[in-house]
Amino acid sequence: MTAFLDLQHLEKSFGETRVVKDFNLGIAKGEFVSLLGPSGCGKTTVLRMIAGFETPSSGAVIVDGKDVTGLRPNQRNVGMVFQAYALFPNLTVAQNVGFGLKVKGVGKQEAEARVAEMLAMIGLPQLGGRYPFQLSGGQQQRVALARALAPRPQLLLLDEPLSALDAKIRVSLRQEIRDIQRSLGITTIFVTHDQEEALSMSDRIVVMNGGIAEQAGSPFDVYNRPATRFVAQFVGTLSLLPATVTDVAAGTVSVAGTAVSGLALPPAAHTGAAVSLALRPESLRRQGRPGDASLSGIVRSVDFLGSVMRTRVEAAGEMLAFDAFNDPALPPPQPGDTMTLHFAPDSALVLPA
Amino acid sequence: MKKFAAWAIFIFGVVYFVLPLIGMTEFSLKMRRGVYSFDAYFKVLADPQFQATFTYSIMLALATILIGVLIVVPTAYWVRLKVPEARPLVEFITLLPLVIPAIVIVFGYIRMYNTSSVLPLTGSAFGTDILLTMGYVTLALPYMYRSVDTGLRTIDVGTLTEAAQSLGAGWVTILGRVILPNVLVAVLSGAFLTFAIVIGEFTMAALLNRPAFGPYMQILGANRAYEPPALAVIAFAITWACMGLIQLVTRFAGHERAKA
Numbered sequence: 001m002t003a004f005l006d007l008q009h010l011e012k013s014f015g016e017t018r019v020v021k022d023f024n025l026g027i028a029k030g031e032f033v034s035l036l037g038p039s040g041c042g043k044t045t046v047l048r049m050i051a052g053f054e055t056p057s058s059g060a061v062i063v064d065g066k067d068v069t070g071l072r073p074n075q076r077n078v079g080m081v082f083q084a085y086a087l088f089p090n091l092t093v094a095q096n097v098g099f100g101l102k103v104k105g106v107g108k109q110e111a112e113a114r115v116a117e118m119l120a121m122i123g124l125p126q127l128g129g130r131y132p133f134q135l136s137g138g139q140q141q142r143v144a145l146a147r148a149l150a151p152r153p154q155l156l157l158l159d160e161p162l163s164a165l166d167a168k169i170r171v172s173l174r175q176e177i178r179d180i181q182r183s184l185g186i187t188t189i190f191v192t193h194d195q196e197e198a199l200s201m202s203d204r205i206v207v208m209n210g211g212i213a214e215q216a217g218s219p220f221d222v223y224n225r226p227a228t229r230f231v232a233q234f235v236g237t238l239s240l241l242p243a244t245v246t247d248v249a250a251g252t253v254s255v256a257g258t259a260v261s262g263l264a265l266p267p268a269a270h271t272g273a274a275v276s277l278a279l280r281p282e283s284l285r286r287q288g289r290p291g292d293a294s295l296s297g298i299v300r301s302v303d304f305l306g307s308v309m310r311t312r313v314e315a316a317g318e319m320l321a322f323d324a325f326n327d328p329a330l331p332p333p334q335p336g337d338t339m340t341l342h343f344a345p346d347s348a349l350v351l352p353a
Numbered sequence: 354m355k356k357f358a359a360w361a362i363f364i365f366g367v368v369y370f371v372l373p374l375i376g377m378t379e380f381s382l383k384m385r386r387g388v389y390s391f392d393a394y395f396k397v398l399a400d401p402q403f404q405a406t407f408t409y410s411i412m413l414a415l416a417t418i419l420i421g422v423l424i425v426v427p428t429a430y431w432v433r434l435k436v437p438e439a440r441p442l443v444e445f446i447t448l449l450p451l452v453i454p455a456i457v458i459v460f461g462y463i464r465m466y467n468t469s470s471v472l473p474l475t476g477s478a479f480g481t482d483i484l485l486t487m488g489y490v491t492l493a494l495p496y497m498y499r500s501v502d503t504g505l506r507t508i509d510v511g512t513l514t515e516a517a518q519s520l521g522a523g524w525v526t527i528l529g530r531v532i533l534p535n536v537l538v539a540v541l542s543g544a545f546l547t548f549a550i551v552i553g554e555f556t557m558a559a560l561l562n563r564p565a566f567g568p569y570m571q572i573l574g575a576n577r578a579y580e581p582p583a584l585a586v587i588a589f590a591i592t593w594a595c596m597g598l599i600q601l602v603t604r605f606a607g608h609e610r611a612k613a
Contacts, residue, residue, distance in 0.1 A: 148520075
């Protein structure tokens with residue numbers, strides 16, 4: 001893969017604090033990559049270094065083979081969408097969208113055509129004459145996207161653009177953003193702390209923690225094959241049960257006296273090593289199948305989430321989350337009930353304790 | 354009882370401020386014996402000296418506003434954007450003209466820029482006009498800076514700047530097309546206050562010996578009976594017109610936003 005955007009050994013320190021540590025990432029042309037992580041993990045700082053708003057303490061930002069590390073933000077041809085929309089309040093929607101074109105000196109007719117094209121693309125062709133304060137949050141963010149794309153940037157940077165919107169609009173807008181990105185084929189970096197957004201929108205996810213990239217991979221890989229304990233816990237819901245390795249060759253661990261075999265153990269695992277057995281809520285089921293392992297516990301709480309019922313079962317001294325599709329014909333379990341849960345060994349993860 | 358006391362204080366305040374104004378206005382209308390007339394006003398307005406000094410002061414007020422905006426808007430913007438920790442210091446500096454009397458400032462100017470100095474601005478009328486304008490900029494600084502800074506507080510300066518930068522805009526474009534239009538109401542408020550200050554200013558203009566409106570009012574007051582109160586009423590009306598314009602501009606902006 002030839003990287004269109006190549007981040008090489010990026011470092012950023014604010015005073016004594018190292019916010020980004022030896023960050024390396026190559027992004028192919030047209031790829032949609034999400035930087036996912038908790039607050040303060042350095043994801044926004046990486047984005048701001050790509051945009052030119054922060055100067056790296058060391059390392060390089062290469063775009064299309066050209067080192068842009070020393071360029072000012074207005075020389076980088078990078079479109080950016082901010083969490084707070086950042087539309088210019090004194091300009092109409094059309095003027096906002098056309099701002100970058102005017103700055104570039106694009107002719108009036110060409111600029112007008114491009115603005116009309118952008119407004120049509122975001123589904124707001126009739127709102128060109130309105131001011132930002134006359135639009136809803138979702139409309140403002142669409143306009144911000146159109147404004148960022150109008151000058152045909154080589155990169156699109158999205159800094160938590162959906163965070164300020166309500167849940168329903170967030171879901172519809174993320175699909176719109178993805179559709180637009182696909183249709184334009186523009187290389188996009190999306191910063192979010194919302195794992196659902198990252199999983200649903202990205203070609204690739206980079207999970208960040210403490211200024212480093214813990215794992216980079218497809219949403220499927222990151223979710224199903226987390227490389228580190230942090231990734232496993234941060235992406236999706238995970239229940240961790242204390243376990244002890246009893247047979248390395250057979251991949252067997254003992255969880256509260258129950259042997260579970262056929263597991264993929266960490267490379268450094270040895271007999272007697274303390275590990276954690278990690279289980280996703282959706283990998284547990286009430287009806288067992290041949291080869292399944294099983295754990296029994298006491299139901300502590302039942303949360304009705306609409307399509308899904310989440311039950312928390314106390315087993316092996318830990319709380320185990322279990323999701324089942326809502327079936328109106330079946331009565332939900334009650335707190336205090338004893339419940340046996342089954343799982344396929346290959347759906348469980350074994351992480352270092 | 355509380356309500357009565359509040360009304361009593363309010364009425365006392367109104368009487369305290371308004372009675373002298375009524376007395377002055379009434380006196381200014383008594384130039385013609387036995388009847389009220391605008392004779393004093395006509396006489397003042399027809400006086401070539403009035404027209405000359407008033408025009409001169411307006412020109413200097415406009416120059417003061419222009420220079421004030423050019424100095425204050427980028428400074429306040431830069432302080433908010435890049436050195437927010439310096440805000441208390443900058444605010445302190447902008448407040449200095451309120452505590453240093455104009456007479457001290459103007460004597461300092463005369464010593465610094467007299468004919469035997471490196472920059473002999475007092476050696477020519479134009480040079481002295483520049484000096485006087487700079488003096489007015491200093492006097493208006495607390496009002497202009499506060500107005501603009503308050504305006505900047507209402508917008509997200511950092512994000513708007515970054516948004517404009519990502520669209521290719523340089524500093525001049527950002528200031529001229531993004532920041533200034535969004536603090537225009539605040540700038541206008543500062544401009545009207547500056548205008549009111551410059552039109553009535555006496556000390557600097559008199560000590561630099563320039564034909565401004567303030568010294569003209571003083572000379573007229575020393576030599577005539579009815580014209581000075583007429584002139585005072587005119588000056589008062591100009592000041593209040595400026596205040597009214599600030600209100601109008603502010604309300605207009607508020608109304609525009611309220612339409613959302």
